[in-house]
Amino acid sequence: AKNxxxxxxxxxxxxxxxxxxxxxxxLSVCIETYGTEKIDRQKIKELIxxxxxxxxxxxxKHLDLRRPIYRQTAAYGHFGRTDIDLPWEKTDKAEMLRKEAFGQ
Known part of the structure; x- marks a missing residue:
């Protein structure tokens, strides 16, 4: 979602x-954009x-979840953190998704 x-x-x-x-x-992938989507929701699902x-x-494997980094996330949560390097906070696919979604 972040990407x-x-x-x-x-x-x-x-x-x-x-x-x-x-x-x-x-079994299923459901997307909710709360009416904020800029392209068709079916296209978003296809991109995902x-x-x-x-x-x-x-x-x-992608998020390297077998690496013991969770002590750092025990306090202050594990989403939206910018003070530590968490693999699920990366937006490494954003540019590719933008190009494919908007043809840029």
């Missing part, structure tokens, strides 16, 4: 991912499915 907002695709994004036990790929591997093992 989509950074790309200017929407001002607010909430993504809900649902899984079934024994199946790696999500194309550029983000949402299988649990891929998420663990």
């Amino acid at each position: 989509l907002v950074a790309a200017g695709i929407a001002d607010r994004v909430e993504i809900q991912v649902s899984y079934v036990i024994g199946v790696a790929r999500p 499915e194309k550029h983000f591997d949402l299988r649990p093992a891929a998420i663990i």
Whole structure:
């Protein structure tokens, strides 16, 4: 969601991912933009499915979740932090998403 907002695709994004036990790929991906989307919501969903591997093992690998960094997040939370380097706070795909969404 953070990459989509950074790309200017929407001002607010909430993504809900649902899984079934024994199946790696999500059963569903639901997007809520609260009316702030700048492109069609179906296109946003297609961008997510194309550029983000949402299988649990891929998420663990991409976010380096096996690295013991969680002591730093025990106080003051783990979202929206800029004082420590957290992989889920990166907007490394924003430029690519912007180009594909708006053809720039």
